Amino acid sequence: MKISLNWLRDFIDISKLPQKGEAEELDVLLTNTGLEVEGIERHEKIPGGLKGFVVAEVLTCEKFEVKDKTLSLTTVDAGLEETLTIVCGAANVAAGQKVIVATPGTTLFDAEGKALFTIEKRKVYGQPSEGMICAEDEIGIGTSHDGILVLETDMANGTPAANFFNLSADLVLEIGLTPNRADAASHWGVARDIKAVTGLPIQLPSVDSLAISQTHLPIEINIQDKGCARFCGVSMDGIQVKPSPEWLQERLSAIGLRPINNIVDITNFICHGLGQPMHAYDWHQIKGGRLEVKTLAAGTVFKTLDGVERKLNGEELM
Incomplete structure (x- = not known):
């Protein structure tokens, strides 16, 4: 798991650590909490x-x-x-x-x-x-x-x-996340661990301006596998698909993700920022107004967003 220090600062002021939040200081601090830092790399916006x-x-x-x-x-x-x-x-x-x-x-x-x-x-x-x-x-x-x-x-x-050009580099921590620490699988999760050790306050970005006009999804959700206990969604219209703003592209690039467009990028931003996996669906591509959550047969070929065809092993929740 890659953690960008610039992104981490959105949630916690690591400059208030004794050594001003230097990567080496966080290396020791996080490793001692059970989030083993396996490496530190420098990410530059311009090679x-x-x-x-x-x-x-x-x-x-x-x-x-x-x-x-x-x-x-x-x-x-x-x-x-x-x-x-x-x-x-x-x-x-x-x-x-x-x-x-x-x-x-x-x-x-x-x-x-x-x-x-x-x-x-x-x-x-x-x-x-x-x-x-x-x-x-x-x-x-x-x-x-x-x-x-x-x-x-x-x-x-x-x-x-x-x-x-006001160009600044980012330092990225490579953390070897163990299966029992899914709670830390995001920048928000890592910020919470730092708070637990140091007492520094953490802050979530405000979402007060997000207004929900109704609480009922206009599509049917059919869950066919107990591996999915809950499915939540929000429908939006009037969306224009276009490149993401530069700051968002830079956040994703720093942790090794390729920016695609504003819709895909914001789902990755939420996933790696807050730890909530997300996926965006095109309303016009949902046949019959129905979404099904299930596993597919082993050997099924599935094309991912990067255009690569991958063979499923039958255990993936789709």
């Missing part, structure tokens, strides 16, 4: 954490032609002892701009965190180039490659790009 990327200023920009290309030979103040000379192929580069520069030694990553290449001092079409003026997709903050990213900022040259 590489923008190490080596800095805010810089284009001082000069001279166009030159190479074959059928128009390039720019620039000098850039990146807050180093000497200015950098950089060849740039973007049409929108100009003197006076504030930009993001990848300095020599900086590694660029793809969206999955795989290293692509490292910036080195080299010659480009016979001209010296000591870095790269970046587009947003090269930084990892977006997908656009339509020219370099031009900043509106008065930050000092050499300021780490991570500071400009």
